[in-house]
Every structure is written in structure tokens, then in C-alpha cells.
Amino acid sequence: MIVILGSAALDTLATPFGRVERTAGGSATYASLAASLFASCGILAVAGEDFPADALDLLRARGVALEGLDIRRGEKSFHWEGSYGYDLNVAATLKTELNVLANYHPCVPPSWRKAPYLLLGNMHPGIQREVLSQMEGEPFVFTDTMNYWIESQKETLMEVVSRCDVLLVNDGEARQLIGTASLLSAGRTILSLGPQAAVIKKGEHGCLLFSDGDVFSLPALPVEPVKDPTGAGDSFAGAVAGFTAYQNRADLDTLRRALVLGTLMASFTVSDFGVGGLRPVTPERLMHRYLDFRRSLAFTELSEEIRSLQRRG
Amino acid sequence: MIVILGSAALDTLATPFGRVERTAGGSATYASLAASLFASCGILAVAGEDFPADALDLLRARGVALEGLDIRRGEKSFHWEGSYGYDLNVAATLKTELNVLANYHPCVPPSWRKAPYLLLGNMHPGIQREVLSQMEGEPFVFTDTMNYWIESQKETLMEVVSRCDVLLVNDGEARQLIGTASLLSAGRTILSLGPQAAVIKKGEHGCLLFSDGDVFSLPALPVEPVKDPTGAGDSFAGAVAGFTAYQNRADLDTLRRALVLGTLMASFTVSDFGVGGLRPVTPERLMHRYLDFRRSLAFTELSEEIRSLQRRG
Numbered sequence: 001m002i003v004i005l006g007s008a009a010l011d012t013l014a015t016p017f018g019r020v021e022r023t024a025g026g027s028a029t030y031a032s033l034a035a036s037l038f039a040s041c042g043i044l045a046v047a048g049e050d051f052p053a054d055a056l057d058l059l060r061a062r063g064v065a066l067e068g069l070d071i072r073r074g075e076k077s078f079h080w081e082g083s084y085g086y087d088l089n090v091a092a093t094l095k096t097e098l099n100v101l102a103n104y105h106p107c108v109p110p111s112w113r114k115a116p117y118l119l120l121g122n123m124h125p126g127i128q129r130e131v132l133s134q135m136e137g138e139p140f141v142f143t144d145t146m147n148y149w150i151e152s153q154k155e156t157l158m159e160v161v162s163r164c165d166v167l168l169v170n171d172g173e174a175r176q177l178i179g180t181a182s183l184l185s186a187g188r189t190i191l192s193l194g195p196q197a198a199v200i201k202k203g204e205h206g207c208l209l210f211s212d213g214d215v216f217s218l219p220a221l222p223v224e225p226v227k228d229p230t231g232a233g234d235s236f237a238g239a240v241a242g243f244t245a246y247q248n249r250a251d252l253d254t255l256r257r258a259l260v261l262g263t264l265m266a267s268f269t270v271s272d273f274g275v276g277g278l279r280p281v282t283p284e285r286l287m288h289r290y291l292d293f294r295r296s297l298a299f300t301e302l303s304e305e306i307r308s309l310q311r312r313g
Numbered sequence: 314m315i316v317i318l319g320s321a322a323l324d325t326l327a328t329p330f331g332r333v334e335r336t337a338g339g340s341a342t343y344a345s346l347a348a349s350l351f352a353s354c355g356i357l358a359v360a361g362e363d364f365p366a367d368a369l370d371l372l373r374a375r376g377v378a379l380e381g382l383d384i385r386r387g388e389k390s391f392h393w394e395g396s397y398g399y400d401l402n403v404a405a406t407l408k409t410e411l412n413v414l415a416n417y418h419p420c421v422p423p424s425w426r427k428a429p430y431l432l433l434g435n436m437h438p439g440i441q442r443e444v445l446s447q448m449e450g451e452p453f454v455f456t457d458t459m460n461y462w463i464e465s466q467k468e469t470l471m472e473v474v475s476r477c478d479v480l481l482v483n484d485g486e487a488r489q490l491i492g493t494a495s496l497l498s499a500g501r502t503i504l505s506l507g508p509q510a511a512v513i514k515k516g517e518h519g520c521l522l523f524s525d526g527d528v529f530s531l532p533a534l535p536v537e538p539v540k541d542p543t544g545a546g547d548s549f550a551g552a553v554a555g556f557t558a559y560q561n562r563a564d565l566d567t568l569r570r571a572l573v574l575g576t577l578m579a580s581f582t583v584s585d586f587g588v589g590g591l592r593p594v595t596p597e598r599l600m601h602r603y604l605d606f607r608r609s610l611a612f613t614e615l616s617e618e619i620r621s622l623q624r625r626g
Contacts, residue, residue: 216612
């Protein structure tokens with residue numbers, strides 16, 4: 001089982017391809033929908049009574065345990081309003097209303113405290129730390145974060161990072177966290193902060209996995225249409241944690257494969273607004289997309305041809 | 314044999330990692346050095362008598378035929394001065410002196426006119442067209458170009474594109490040429506202009522190959538140090554043409570493999586200033602880098618695990 005901490009939000013999203021108002025979102029929502037395709041998981045988040053019933057239904061239909069979802073009667077959900085230009089890698093935040101998130105202190109349900117996997121989704125690092133402290137076993141911990149926390153809560157964030165097993169950040173955040181232009185340096189330096197592995201997400205340009213002298217490089221799946229990138233990183237992280245829990249091991253090969261599935265999940269997410277892209281995902285559709293992806297990456301082994309060049313001198 | 318048209322230049326290059334003055338460069342120089350590792354080739358270019366003797370020696374040592382290199386006594390080589398910031402994907406042109414290039418009309422040596430492969434390196438499309446017209450067989454044609462020609466010589470460029478087999482452009486150029494933000498649309502639309510394949514180079518983010526409903530996606534090799542990106546695209550194109558000629562076929566699988574070798578060659582090029590990165594490349598070093606690259610891309614097949622999810626329902 002994976003405990004998934006994060007936000008449950010109402011998002012208002014504008015991209016060049018449309019606009020939606022107050023749709024269900026948040027890092028915990030996206031990550032849970034993705035992870036639940038692979039393993040049982042529970043969502044640890046706070047919402048207001050305005051959190052959409054159809055999103056709750058979708059989480060339930062996916063088997064996501066909801067005991068950790070604190071729905072506050074008479075209060076409003078965290079609200080984010082963002083817009084994207086044609087460069088869908090960059091979001092502009094137009095409005096943030098913390099609402100229920102303003103004084104949230106999560107309480108991990110007692111039956112979840114010995115869960116073997118924990119995903120600390122993008123969230124105030126202080127809250128991520130509270131959850132870490134409530135866990136009673138020694139869970140394998142994935143941590144996601146964002147530029148805002150690197151700027152404003154670096155010390156607490158570094159403590160959380162030092163206690164996690166896999167850190168997931170995007171390319172700009174990796175550079176910002178480590179203070180270097182080089183992604184290779186950033187990825188390797190993250191490993192010296194505590195995690196056994198660092199995942200750098202590059203949006204439409206794919207992702208990198210660093211671990212103990214090893215680098216894995218994976219392009220994104222070229223897909224169209226891309227309507228809304230919101231939640232791509234969260235669903236990527238959810239699939240990575242979900243597959244790791246499903247396999248119940250976190251060796252390098254498993255993490256590489258988890259990144260492949262994270263990439264596929266993100267490609268579903270961006271295909272529609274909000275959680276609409278994740279809604280139709282089934283193992284069958286995942287298989288089709290996986291086979292497309294594998295085909296797009298394949299090339300025939302080249303050693304023999306290069307060896308011939310060597311012989312030719 | 315591959316005939317390689319392009320510039321032979323004296324480059325002054327500044328990056329955050331250093332500066333070199335009037336070093337040998339030019340699209341034909343980089344492409345020939347790369348292609349010659351795989352197949353015999355001849356360089357078709359014009360230079361002044363200031364073109365460095367050590368660059369000529371290097372071309373000769375690699376077996377590049379020089380009958381097509383027109384060295385004009387008493388004249389000066391084409392000169393480019395450029396600088397790069399920390400985003401090495403973007404070059405700022407500080408100075409361009411055409412010199413011998415101002416009134417260059419190439420003459421393909423008679424013994425080269427039936428060559429089976431032609432690489433039209435980055436160059437005025439009018440000159441690319443002149444060379445196309447002088448070829449007597451029906452060579453397989455690779456064409457490279459740049460934003461400057463798309464802006465200023467689009468009509469002539471489109472004619473050259475319509476007569477080539479493989480077009481290689483970078484991501485910005487593909488978007489500019491087709492007038493779309495989507496690389497997938499750009500790649501597919503290029504195929505409707507004539508070429509059987511389109512290669513979109515994304516610098517540190519890898520490359521894409523489009524052909525007849527098929528997309529191939531390859532990340533770049535993460536390497537350090539990256540000192541100078543000048544010539545990366547030219548040496549990429551040279552290796553792609555070189556491997557195709559070496560295999561003497563241009564089916565999709567061969568083109569995919571050619572892109573792998575183009576990626577490796579570009580990774581050598583960026584590791585030092587000017588042609589310094591290509592100088593030490595041998596088949597042995599290529600093999601080492603290939604094996605590193607292959608390892609960085611590998612993941613274990615996932616079909617069985619996804620099928621289990623399907624069965625689990």
C-alpha cells in the first residue's frame with residue numbers, strides 16, 4: 001500500500017486550447033489516480049465541501065482509500081488558477097487561495113502508519129515532514145516538490161529530501177535546488193543529499209534517472225493533442241510510486257521501468273483538461289500506449305557495425 | 314561515396330567555458346570529419362588561403378577527398394563570430410564576413426557527379442540547388458539548413474527540400490518552416506513537402522525521426538563537459554549520411570541507427586572547441602560511447618507486468 005500525501009484542489013486552468021473552471025485537481029488527486037492503476041493506495045489530503053463529487057466517485061472507482069481525505073464541511077478547497085501559453089512547460093500562477101490548506105496538519109490514519117510506501121506529493125515541506133514523522137515502519141519514500149518551496153522553505157525541504165529514497169523534480173527545480181546549470185551535476189549532487197535516486201522530469205523532453213553512477217535517459221512520448229499539462233508531474237510520480245509498490249522492489253531496473261510508466265501516465269494526463277485525461281485510462285489502453293512508445297524508441301543493435309569499422313581501421 | 318557541400322569557415326567562438334579565435338569550422342568541415350568515420354566522402358566547399366593547414370591535415374588524415382575544396386589564393390575564408398550563454402542551444406551571431414563565400418558557385422568534380430549520396434550541408438539554398446543540378450545520377454540527398462535561409466530564401470529552400478530524401482532541421486527551424494508550434498505536426502508536414510524522412514534535432518533534448526506514419530524518438534547522450542555546441546548539428550548530419558552510405562541503404566531501421574550515431578558524434582563535437590572534439594574520435598572511442606549510450610537507454614520489457622494488470626482487472 002502507498003500513502004499519498006498532497007493537495008486536493010479546485011483548479012481553474014487556461015491553455016491555448018481551452019479553459020476550465022474549478023475542476024478537481026491537486027497533487028494528491030492526480031498521483032492517486034495514477035498510482036491506483038498499479039497498487040492499492042490511500043489519499044492523504046484536505047478538501048472543502050466544494051470538492052467535486054465526481055472526482056470522489058472517480059477515486060472510489062479506482063479503489064483509492066479515502067480515510068485520509070479530510071473533507072471540511074463549510075470550508076472551501078484549496079484553489080489554484082493558472083494559465084499556459086504555447087510553451088506548455090511554463091505555468092503562470094494567476095491566483096492561489098489556500099482555504100482549507102491554510103492550517104492543515106495531516107493525521108495519517110492509524111491503519112496506514114506501517115504502509116511500506118509513501119509518496120510525499122508536492123506540498124509544504126513542513127507538512128511533508130509531519131507525515132514522515134507519523135509513519136511507524138520505515139517506508140520507502142518518494143518526494144516531489146516545486147520551485148516555490150525551494151525558494152521559501154529550503155531548509156525544511158532539505159531535511160525532507162535527506163530522509164527520502166527517491167526525489168522527483170523538474171529540470172528547472174533541479175538546477176535551482178543545487179545551484180548549477182548542468183543537469184548532470186544537479187542529478188548527481190542530489191544523491192549526496194540523501195536519496196538513493198533522483199528523477200529529473202523535463203516535460204515534453206522526457207526524464208532522467210540518476211543513481212549511484214548510473215544515468216537512465218528516456219524521451220517523452222510524442223503525443224497530440226496536448227491540451228493541459230496540469231498534473232503531468234504528479235501523475236508521473238504516482239505511476240512511478242505505484243509501479244514500485246506493485247513490484248515491491250526499488251532496484252535500478254524497477255525504477256527505470258517505473259519511469260517508463262510515469263511517462264505513459266503523463267502522456268494521458270496532458271491529453272485533456274484536469275483529471276479528464278486520466279479518467280479513461282485502463283490497463284488495455286496503457287498496453288497500447290506502451291507498445292507505441294516501445295516502437296518509437298527501438299533501434300537495432302549497432303555493435304557489429306562499429307566493430308567492423310574498428311577492423312577496417 | 315558521399316559528396317558533402319557546405320561552408321569551410323574560420324570561427325571565433327565564445328562560450329561560458331572559453332573562447333577561441335579563428336579556428337577551422339564550417340558545416341562541410343564538421344560534416345566531413347563525422348561522415349569519414351563511416352564512408353568515403355569528398356568535401357565541396359570554398360576557403361581562403363587563411364584556412365588552417367592543420368584542419369586540412371586532419372581532413373586528409375581521415376581520407377576526405379579534397380578535389381572539391383576550392384582554396385582561393387589571396388582571399389579570406391568565410392568568417393563567423395558567435396557567442397553562447399549558459400543556454401548552449403542558442404547562438405548569438407556577432408559577426409559574419411562572407412569573403413570567398415560572397416560569389417561562390419561550386420563545381421562538382423566530374424568524378425564525383427555520379428556519387429550515390431549527397432549531403433547538402435547548411436548553406437545558401439541557391440548553392441544547394443546548383444549542386445543538385447550538377448549531379449548526374451540520382452543521389453540519395455540529405456539536406457540541412459538554418460533559420461536564416463528559412464527567413465530569407467524560403468522559396469528556393471522549398472524547392473531544394475522538395476528534391477531531397479531526408480531533411481534535417483532543428484526544432485525551432487521545423488516550427489518556423491511549417492508555421493506550427495507542434496513538432497509532431499511540423500515533422501509530419503515536412504513529409505508532404507517531398508522528403509521521405511524528416512529529422513528534427515533538439516540539441517541537448519535529443520532528436521526525432523518522422524517517416525510515413527512512423528516516429529522515432531531518441532534522447533541526447535548526457536555528457537560533460539559541454540564546452541562548445543558549434544558544429545553539433547553538422548557532425549550529426551555527417552554521421553547520419555555517413556552511416557547510411559556505409560550501409561548503402563536508407564530504410565527506416567537504418568535511418569534510426571544513423572540517428573544514434575549522429576547523436577554520439579554530436580556528443581563528441583560539443584566536448585571541445587571547434588573541431589577539437591572530433592579530432593580524437595576513433596571507432597574504439599565510438600564503441601565505448603555507444604555502449605554507454607545503450608546502457609543509459611535500456612529498460613526491461615514491461616508487457617508481462619501490464620498484462621498482469623489487465624488480468625487483475
